[in-house]
Amino acid sequence: MFSPEIEKKIDATIAKYPHKRSALLPLIHIAQNEQGQVTEDAISYIAERLDLTPVEVYEVVTFYSMYFLEPIGKYNLQVCRTISCMLCGAYDILEHLRNKLGIKNGEVTKDGRFRLTEVECLGSCSTAPAMQVNFDYHENLTPEKVDQILSKLP
Amino acid sequence: MGDIVKLKINGKEFEAPKGKLLIEVCLENGINIPNFCYYPDLTPQAACRMCLVRIEKMPKMATSCTVEVAEGMVVTTDTEELKDARKGMLDFILGNHPLDCPVCDKGGQCELQNMTFEHGTVFAHYNVKKNNTPEWRLSPFIAYDPQRCVRCYRCIRECTEVMDVNALGKIFRGHHEVIGPYGLGMDKSGMEKGYSLDCEQCGNCVEICPVGALLSVDSRFRSRPWDMKETVTTCTHCGDGCQMNLGIRGTNYVRVASKDMTGINGEFLCVKGRYGCSFISNPERITKPMIRRNGNFEAVSWEEALKFTASKLKEISNSNKDAVAVLGSPRLTNEANFTLRRFAKGLGTKNVGQVADADWDRFFANLTAPIATHKDVKKAKVILMIGGDATENHPLSGMAIRYAVRKRQAKLMIVNSRRTKIARRQAKLFLHTRPNAEAAVVAALFEAESEVSRLAELAKVKVEQLQKLREEVLNSEELIIVVGPEIKGATLEAVAQLAAFLNKHKERPIHYLPLATYNNTVGALDMGLLPTGHSLMRGFGSQIQALYLAGSNPVEQYGSEWHTALKKLSFLAVAELFMTETAKLADVVFPVNSFAEQDGTFTNNATQVQRVNRAVEGGGQVRPDWMVINALAREMHVDIAAKGSAVSIFRDIAAEIPGYNGITYERIKKESAVQTTRPLASAKAVEAICQDLGAECARIDTKAELNKTNVAQGEGLFRLGTLTKHSPVMQEAFGKTEKGKADTVTA
Amino acid sequence: MAELKVLTARFNTPNSTDIDTYLKDGGYQAIAKALKMTQDDIINEVKKSALRGRGGAGFSAGMKWSFVPRQLNKPKYLVCNADESEPGTCKDRPLMELDPHQLIEGMTIASYALGANLSFIYIRGEYWYLVAILEKAIQQARDRGYLGKNILGSGFDHDIIVHPGAGAYICGEETALLNSLEGKRGHPRIKPPFPAVVGLYGCPTVVNNVETLAAVPHIINKGADWYRSLGTEKSGGSKMFSLSGHVNRPGNYEVRMGYPLMDLINVEGGGMRGGKKLKAVIVGGSSVPIINAEDSAKCNLDYESCQSVGTMLGSGGVIVMDETVDIFETTFNLIRFYNHESCGWCTPCREGTDWLMKIFKKIKAGMGEESDLDLILKLCFNIEGRSHCPLGEAAVWPITSAIKKFPEDFKKHLRKSLPVLSMANA
């Protein structure tokens, strides 16, 4: 179901743990990073690899906020909305992005390029406000800085 | 465990076994502790927070459903603070609860209603909008209303811990969390996408749901609990014989439930028991006697039908008594089969029996240890299971075995030629033999060490495995031997002799559980009906000219061979519920009562006699089988010492049938299930046993490969028989599927 | 500058993440020393140092270690809690980003003391880029024999697995973390049994915060008395504080335990942004009660002093708010957070946070009434002390304290009771 080197990565991950079920979260990460979302195929595949029923995987997928059952888009803009960032202007950043991209929290732009996701504390409280573009941190944001960041994205 | 501790609850001294859950100690001593997520035998959760109590030296209130009692513990359960805390929880739960009690099937039997009632008006200032969530249809049998759900997770634990199915889970997080199968809520269209519960459809999750969140679709909006009459009776579908509450409104079937049942099965039922009994109200039931005149059936009066049948049988019997055959059935009550045998005796024919293809008569003839009840199995430490698929064909036995493994860490060893689920998931040791090679493994238990490798070869199992099995069985401290219906002949006899052999080696408690297929397979044998059906069939049209056939459908079950044989008869009378393929060949058809419309008894695979109770009056002119025979005998002037009621017939049974002495309806009423006492056979010489087994082994096809495919879920459970296929919801769910294809193997 | 450099000493060293620079700065000497000590000696030393858990609970680390039944013949595990998701807290991040070997050495010493041969770093999934840094460092340590089989010829084996979470605040709670690490939903477990006895895979397990473990090598190197003397009698050593909000220089600062809160704000933090007046401070991460300016003036950064002003040191996330802040808004922000992060396991937190959230929305929409504030307090009362895990309390303390300390900020959002129509104009 995955390319040979991803399969290799999956085997290695499972092998790492004393009990293979522990590999569940990492495996879902791997699948999502590959496919841009958690697909049904991935769920049945992972269930099979770890001797679980599909619902046992699904339970976990739906518990954690970093897993997405629908396409994330090319760039997932995860903007921290929690207190420290709020005090430093996170709400303005969000407002700016909503207007700029014409999408609301949880929506993807028509061209599938951006998803706007309000997230809770990213651990950037002292460098607030902050956002994560996929896995990359961008901090001490201002609306202008946000524009530059988006324009620089390939 | 074991030792007793003293503790104080609300100032009073109590004693309880150390380590027992505090909530259980309280409830057993009449101290009421409200709870949702607590459930006996399921893992504690501490989720609903209803059971809060105060325990001295603990900083916070504690959940009594998780605390184990200890010496000197001082507990209070009834302070204002605690009452307030419980009210607080009810506030939270009722906050989002739809309060649509008037249209809720659970209304009146709802734990949330009762608890709210008990705690008086809670301060329900829910002045904000409720989260409205749509109802989901999880399967043809089960619907789920998230808004009514109190998140006690009983259903999930039932599904994983008790059933070992793992089809239900917690989905989403926090206040979005719902209970459901894989895929629920995966996209906007949700269940429309065709996701549904991929499970055994036992409905036990519905049974233990404290509120109306999980519901049986077939009984929805049919009746309020209080205007339906519930009767405790015995399930008619398989040899386990679960006790069930049959709910009737007016003269119509409403539902089957088992909640709070003290019977052998607790609250357990399988898909057939819970959803396969609506056939009793099926309009296709035969309601009038019928005679076939030039090709098609005409409804006639009982009088006419009986006269006609009597004259036919007399005519044939006069020329040759043995030309008339009488076949009973493993699905009829003991009372019916007993009367049938008396009838045959009265007619003076030696050709009497039942249509069956297991060798249980040979098993009981060689039985060298007592039979285990399902409760015994739950307590087992070592279980040897030879053949059989409990999960699919004997669900209660399957549950009991799983319970022993889960709660008692029982050592389960399985010998089977197929990869059954219980073997794959529960067995500590699984000897997967080639088809029909169980004899070789059984032989290895009797034979000398030196033979093991040869026999392993023969059965196509690993030598070490067979060695291990041998050691485990020979050295076991105690043992329960479960044996399946496909084990036959000398192999089955040897299994029945195993206990005596082992005890010669070393005395130990040993019990058997024969996985007899039908609801009354054991009873029918006890009533003296041997499985002679097939051999008699070969004489149809020659030695045998007339047949009285009650309660079986061999044409659908065994096909053309029976079809042609039956056609050769010059007279066939059939007593049935439905116009089966077999009944269609009859000259006379008698409409008879189903289990729901009559009193009587069944004897289950644990040889326990249980009551069948009349839950509803039979519609039309249907009568109990035994009553038909009585009338027919009278018509023929054959004396069968006829009795006018089920209870008086059972008195004769108790007097005549070995093992039934001392059993009465009163006693069964009191004890719910009474096990018959069986004379044990004496031990045969090992040499003799080995010789017979040798012969069996010689028959093993050594070219046969292992059957590697897993037994599919539903192979037995979802297979429709004469009764289940006339139960609308079962027909709808499985009628079209491969698994469902009609076949009477399990009722 | 009262700033102290123990944990942060190497933050400015060029490529501080590299094992060579770590060794040059005297790294991995503590493990060499520890391996010559007995397990009990190490545990006692840590006890003596008065090192208290930096994850929030502030439980004595040495004490926790001593609860592990070492004689039990089951594997033991050490789990480093790097889930850092308490709002206002971002101190573990630089500790892993800038000095991973310090953590690895600390974990190895702890594992040796506990008899654990395998330990885990449970790191929040958002810190994805740190996984690579940590794994590189771990590989270096393996290559140099500080991890793996027979470490420094002592016969002691130890390895570390870095395990990314996937976005759930509750997985910072140690038992929820263990469930998550076992590949399950992050619901907290029933305690007792405590992880030290029945933890990961049912085996004895110690869960410690990153900062707690990072302090261990220094305690072994320079001794318990030295470490303890850095702080107060009851709260030993130094601690990192994440300073955020309306100060001129937000950032992570390491100071001695007992350091005055106002000094942190005015000296390290360079004072209030734009010279505004201080209104309120949340000292220990969002879960602790909020305090006003007066209390802040009396508050020192140690467990006891914080308690004396009615709050807690928690995880050391110091959130500073100036006069312009509307405490209703910040509280609303937090209840939304806890409502979003409630795991859903237990009734009071699942239903309670949802209900509270709805009332706050109502007030925000200008539809709130006096009675709603009473209702809020009543609901908080119904949650506090009755939930399955401390998240319940964590959700209500910020609310109750805010309403108590800043009632006017709530009142001003309430709707004036509707004018009664007089019969005249009816």
Ligand SMILES: Cc1cc2nc3c(=O)[nH]c(=O)nc-3n(C[C@H](O)[C@H](O)[C@H](O)COP(=O)(O)O)c2cc1C
């Ligand atoms: C809701 C909740 C969230 C928590 N989050 C964290 C966290 O993000 N990081 C952490 O180290 N400890 C967290 N804790 C504390 C842990 O449960 C545990 O006490 C701590 O990791 C123990 O390590 P320590 O003794 O070194 O502090 C949290 C506790 C609760 C109740």
Ligand code: SF4
């Ligand atoms: S308080 Fe209850 S619902 Fe909330 S996080 Fe803890 S266990 Fe989950």
Ligand code: FES
């Ligand atoms: S019964 Fe104890 S918390 Fe639910």
